[in-house]
Amino acid sequence: MDLKEAFKLALQSLWANKLRTVLTLLGVMIGVASVIAVVTLVNGANAYVDQKLNTFGSDVFTVSKQPTAITSFEDYTKFQKRKNVQVDAYRWLVEQCHKCALIGVQQTTRGTVKFSTESVTDVALRGWTSGMPVLNNLDIAQGRTFTQSEEDHSAHVAIIGTDIQENLLKSEDPIGKEIRVDGVPYTVVGVGAKQGKTLGQSQDNWVAVPLPAFQRSYGLQKSVTIFLKARGGSGLAMQDAMEETRVLMRAFRHDIPGSDDDFNLDQNDAFATIMKQITGWFAAIAIPAAGISLVVGGIVIMNIMLVSVTERTREIGIRKALGARKKDVMAQFIIESALMSLVGGIIGVFGGVLVAYGVTIVAGFPANVAIWSILVGLFVSTVTGIFFGVYPARKAADLDPIVALRSDM
Template sequence: MGFAEAINIALQSLWANKLRSILTLIGVVIGVASVIAVITLTNGVNKYVATKVYSYGADVFTLSKQPPVIFTYEEYEKFQKRKDIHLDDYEAIRDNCKACADVGALQSTTGKVVYGTHSSTDTSIRGWSWNMPEMSNLNVVLGRSFTPADQQYATHSAIIGYDIVDNLMPGMDPLGKEIRVDGEPYTVIGVGERQGKTLGQSQDNYVSVPITTYQRKYGTNKSVVIYIKAGSVGPALDRASDEARALLRSRRHDAPNAEDSFSLDTNATFVGLWTSISSTFFFVVIGIASISLVVGGIVIMNIMLVSVTERTREIGVRKALGARYTDILLQFLIESATMSLVGGAIGVICGSGVAKLVTVLIGFPSDIQIWSVFLALFVSASVGIFFGVYPARKAAILDPIVALRSEM
C-alpha cells in the first residue's frame, strides 16, 4: 500500500464513522485550538506593548517615584516612603542635563468632562509639559499642540481625544469650544489622532492640559514623572541616563553608596518586564493545553486498537500476499497521524477564530504567526504518531494464519 493510499483509507475511515471521529479528535482539537489561541493573543499583546512603549522612542527613559509595576506589598510600602518628584526637579534636569536632547513631564488623574448637556466620566486628565505631545508621538490632527507660552502662563488650553469629540460634540467643530474639566473651564485648541481600544479600554478618552495649569487645579502633592529623550540609543542613552540620574540624586541628597530614591526605567525595562510576565502565562496555559493533547492521543490510540481488531482479517490477507512488518506498521502510523493532523487543522481554524473573536468583542490584540500554525500541525501529527505506535506494532506482529482464521 502506497503512502497516498494509506492517507485515503484513513480519511475514508474518518468519514465513514463521523460521530466516532468527532469524539476521537475532540481532545486534539481542543488542545491545538488552545495553543493557537494563546500564542495568537500573546503575540498580539507583546506586539502591542512593544509598539506602544516604543512610541515614545527607544531612546526615551523615565524618572519616577516608583516603578510602573510593583509585585509585593513590601515593595509598595518602600516606594511610598520615597519623596515625591516635583516640577522643579523636572526644570532642573531640563536646564542642566547637557546629554539630554529633550525633557518632558507628566502628571495624571481621572475626572469628569462636561460640554453643554453632555458629559463623560473616568476620563484621563493629563498634565503635560508643552513638548509631551511630540515626545509621545501624538499627532495633533486638528488645531495645534501646546507651546512654551501655554506652560509658562498656565493657560486654560486643552488637547482632547476623539472620544470627547464623538460623545460630547457630535457633528461639531471642537476647536475653540469651551469644556469643563472637574468644574474648570478649558478651551479646546487641538484634537489628537485616533488610537483605538486596547484590552477593551479606549485610548481616546483623555483631556491634556499644560502641567502648570494642572497643578493649579489639582495641587503639587502628587509626584511628577519625568520623560527624557537621549537623542539616540547606545552610548548616548547611557550618557543621558547617567547625567540625569546624577542630577536627581544630587537634588534629593542621596548618599554616595545608597540606592536611588527614585526609579529610572527605559523602554527595554518595560518590554522585558512584560515579556517575562507573558512568557510565564504562556507556558502555564500551554502546559494545561498539553493535557488535552495527551487525552486526545490516548483516545486516538484506543480507536486505533479498535480499528486493528476490526481489520484483523484484512491484515492477515495483506500479510499472506507478501506485506512486510514495516508495511503494516507504516500503514497504521499514517492513519493515526492523519487522524490527529485533521484534528490539528480543525484546531488551528477554531483557535484562530476564537482569538479574532476576542479581538472583535473586547479589543484584545491578536497576531497570528505562521510558525505557530505549522508548529501546531507538527505537534498534532507527532501526537498521532506517538500514540499510534503501539496499535501499529500490534497490527504488524499479527500472525497471518491467526489473523485469517479470526473471522472464519
C-alpha cells in the first residue's frame, strides 16, 4: 500500500465518524490553541515593549527616588524611606555634570482637564522643564514646546496629548485655546505627536505645563524625576555620564562612603527588561499547562484508535488475508492518528490566533504571530498523534487474520 492510498483511507475513516473525530481532537485543539495564543501575546508584548517603552534615546537615563518597577513589598518599603529627589538636585547637576549634554525634570500627578463645558478626568498631568520633549523623544505635531522664558516666569502655557485634543477640543484648532487643569487656566501652545497605547493604556491622555507653574499648584514636596542625556552618545559615554551623575548625587545628598545609593539610576531599557522577564515567566507557566492538554488529547486519540481497531477487526482480517503486511496495517492506523492530530493542530492554530487577536481587540494587549510557533504547534500536534497512535496501530498489526475474520464485530 502506497502512502497516497494510506492517506485516502485515513481521510475516509475520519470523515465517516465526523462527530467522534471532532470530540477526539478537542484536547489537541485546546493545547495547540493555548500555545499559539500564549506565544503570540508574549511576542506581541515584547515587540511592543521594545517599540513603545523605550521612548527615550539610548543615551538618556534618569535619577529618581525609586526604580521604574518594584517587584516586592520589601523593596517598596525600603525605597519609600529615601529622601525625595528635589529640584535643587537638578540645578546642582546642571551646574556640575560636564558629561551630560541635556538635563530636564518631570513631576507628575493626575487630575481633571476642562474646556468649555466638557471635561476629562484621570489625566496624567506633568510638570516639565523646557528640554523634556527632547529627552522624552516626543515630537510636537502642532504648535511648539515651552520656551526657557516661559519656564522661568511660570507661564500658564500647556502642551497636550492627542486624547485631550480629540476628546475636549474636538474639531477646533487647539493652539491658543484656554483649558483648565484642576481649575487653573492654561493656554495651549503645542500638541504632542500621537503615541498610541501601551499594554492597553493610552499614552496620549496627558497635559504638560512648565514645572514652576505645576509646583505652584501641587507643591514642592513631591519627588521629581531627573532626565539626563549623555554627551557623546551611548555606549561608553553613557556609562561615564551615569558614573559622574552617581558621584555628584552621592555628594549632594551626603551619602556615607561605602553605603548604598539612596536614589536610583535607570536606563531606558530597565522597565523593558522587567516586562520581558514577566512575559517570560508567564510563558514558562502557561506553555507547560497547555502541554498537559496535548497529553490528554493524545491519550484520547489512543483510546479512540483502540476503539477503531476493535470496530474494524473484520476489515483488518480481510486486508491481511488479501496480503496486507503488518507494516501496511500499522502505517494505515499511524497515518490516521497523525492526520487526526494534525487536523486538530491546524484548527488549534487558527483558534489560538483568533484568541490572541480577540484579547488585543478587547483589552488592547498587543499580539504578534510568530511563524515558528505555528510550525512548532503543527509539528508537536502531529508527533503527538504518531506517538499515541503507535500502540493501537501495533495492536491492529498483530491481529491474527483467522481470528479477526471470525470476529462478530
